[in-house]
Amino acid sequence: MGHLLYIQASPRVGRSHSIVVADAFIDAYRQSQPGDLVRTINIFKARIPAFDGPALQAKYDILHGRSRDPATVKAWGRIESVIGQFKWADKYVFAVPMWNFGIPYRLKQYLDVIIQPGYTFTVTDNGYQGLVTGRPAVVIYARGGRYQAGSAAEAYDLQSRYLELALRFIGFSQIHSIFVEPTLASGPEAAKAAQEQAIAEARQLAVGF
Numbered sequence: 654m655g656h657l658l659y660i661q662a663s664p665r666v667g668r669s670h671s672i673v674v675a676d677a678f679i680d681a682y683r684q685s686q687p688g689d690l691v692r693t694i695n696i697f698k699a700r701i702p703a704f705d706g707p708a709l710q711a712k713y714d715i716l717h718g719r720s721r722d723p724a725t726v727k728a729w730g731r732i733e734s735v736i737g738q739f740k741w742a743d744k745y746v747f748a749v750p751m752w753n754f755g756i757p758y759r760l761k762q763y764l765d766v767i768i769q770p771g772y773t774f775t776v777t778d779n780g781y782q783g784l785v786t787g788r789p790a791v792v793i794y795a796r797g798g799r800y801q802a803g804s805a806a807e808a809y810d811l812q813s814r815y816l817e818l819a820l821r822f823i824g825f826s827q828i829h830s831i832f833v834e835p836t837l838a839s840g841p842e843a844a845k846a847a848q849e850q851a852i853a854e855a856r857q858l859a860v861g862f
């Protein structure tokens with residue numbers, strides 16, 4: 654039985670372009686693989702621990718093999734629990750808005766929590782090695798403007814570039830990207846057309862995913 658984790662990184666549930674497209678993917682996936690488990694997290698609603706003083710202290714205590722006090726043990730337990738939930742899956746779907754050319758801060762916080770040495774990557778004689786391997790991912794990116802490959806605006810797209818880099822860093826190698834754009838810049842008709850095209854792509858990709 655497959656385990657699919659669906660991570661929503663937009664707080665605009667019901668109005669979010671990336672979530673509407675990702676939901677279409679999930680509907681088609683459920684029809685295609687009815688026996689699989691799908692778990693959904695909206696990272697604006699989920700409890701994601703702050704990566705602050707005690708968590709950082711725990712991280713460095715582990716790195717340096719130092720003993721830890723109760724506060725840091727507790728903080729690290731919360732980090733491990735989120736990493737465990739993330740690694741539960743063998744397939745991933747991300748719905749991701751562009752915010753200020755990058756990703757929403759809650760998704761960055763989530764990545765800062767789950768990207769940990771010994772859990773999602775390790776360091777070898779040959780450099781970094783991701784530990785989340787052999788698992789396909791689909792990322793649906795929504796953005797108000799257009800950032801097409803080869804255009805002058807492409808350089809501003811730190812949303813897909815950063816997320817792709819972070820996912821590859823922790824071991825993902827099969828990453829399918831679907832872009833919904835422009836959701837604002839060219840008016841509602843263009844947004845609707847972009848969303849419909851992305852939904853068709855998503856439905857096609859979901860079959861047998």
Ligand SMILES: Cc1cc2nc3c(=O)[nH]c(=O)nc-3n(C[C@H](O)[C@H](O)[C@H](O)COP(=O)(O)O)c2cc1C
Nearest residue numbers: 663669670671750751752753754795796797798836
């Ligand atoms: C805080 C914030 C920052 C944004 N920054 C950008 C941006 O830098 N470039 C852009 O093209 N659109 C930007 N947008 C527009 C969103 O990318 C667009 O509304 C997209 O559809 C959001 O994804 P969603 O519909 O899944 O929530 C921004 C929107 C918000 C709320």
